[in-house]
Amino acid sequence: MSSRRDRWAELTGGQDGEEYARRFARLAEAGHDVHGEAAFCDALSEPAARILDAGCGTGRVAIRLAELGHRCTGVDLDRSMLAVARREAPALEWIHGDLAHLDALGLDPGFDLVLAAGNVVPLLAPGTEPVVVRRLAALLRPGGLLVSGMGLDAAHLPLPEPTVTLTDYDHWCAEAGLTLRQRCATWSGDPFHEGGGYAVSVHVRPAA
Template structure:
C-alpha cells in the first residue's frame, strides 16, 4: 500500500482545500496574472508537437498552455477534484487521476515514452516522503532516451535540494541544467528555489 500523499492528507483534513486551490488559480487567471512561466520553459525544451507528461498537473494550468501550443499533453494528478477542474478549464489534453508513485501509463492505454515531463507547483514536496524515489524512477521509465524532466520546488518545504538530487540519481536521472527559477536564472548555493532539468542517466 502506497503511503498517502501530503496533498491528500490536506484534503482529508480540509474537504474544501481542493475547491480553494481551484478557485485561487481561476481568480489569478481572471486577473490576468502570468501563470504560464513553467509552460514557456518546457515549450522551449522540445520540438513542435512533442508528447509531454504534466505530472501532478493540478487544475491544468501548465498542461493547458502546452496543449494550446500544439503539444500532445497527458496530465496526471492524485486529486479527482483537480482533474475535473482541468477538464473543464483546459479541454484538449488527456487528464487522468493517478498517484505518481504508481505511475504506469501504458497500463492505462497511454503511449509512452514522453519527450518531456513537467512537475511544477512544488508537487515533489506534496508527495509522501517514502514515495519520492519511486516517483522519480517512474518518471525515468516514462521518458524517451533523449527526453528531459523539468522539476521545480522551493526550499524549506521538507525536501532538501541535495536529497532530491540524490533521489534523482537513484532513479537514473542526472542534471542537465539547474536553475533557481522558471525564468532561467542560474542556480546558486543560496537559491531558495530549484528548477532541475534532468535527463536519463
C-alpha cells in the same frame, strides 16, 4: 495505491480544486504571468512534443502547453483538481492515479518531457519520493527531460519546513539513470545560487 496519504491530501482533504483554480484566475486578472512553467517547458521542447504533466492539478500548465501545440497528458490523485481540468479542457487526456503507481496506469513510455511542477515532489507521501522519480524517469524516451520545480524552505512551500533537499532529489534522479542538465532559481530562468529558496531542475535521460 499507496497506503500513505500524500502531503497535499493532508493539507487540503482533496477538496481544493475550485479554490485553486480561482486563485490562479485572480492572479491572471491582476496581470500576473501564470504561464511561466509552460513557457519554460516549451523553450526546452521540439514542436508537438509529447509531455506528461505529473501532478497536473487543475491542468493550468498542460492546457497552456497544448495551446502551444504540444501533446499533453495530465495525471493527478486529487479528483477535485481533475474535475476542473476536465471541465476546462475536455479534449485532453486526464488520468486519475497515484504517481507512485504510474506503472499501473497503462501509460505508453517515450515522453519527450515529464513535468513535476507546483511542489509535486515535496508534497508526495513520505517515503515514496524515490519511487516516484524512478517511475517518472522510466516514461522518458532516451534524451527526454524530467523538469521539476520545488520549494526548499518554508517561504516557498505550503508546509512548515522542507521535506526534500536538492541533494536527495539529485541522488534519486541519478539512481533512476538521469543526469542534471540545468538548474534555475525561477521558471523565468534566473540563475540558481546555493541557499536559494526555490529550484527548477532539468534532468535528462541519456541517449542510448
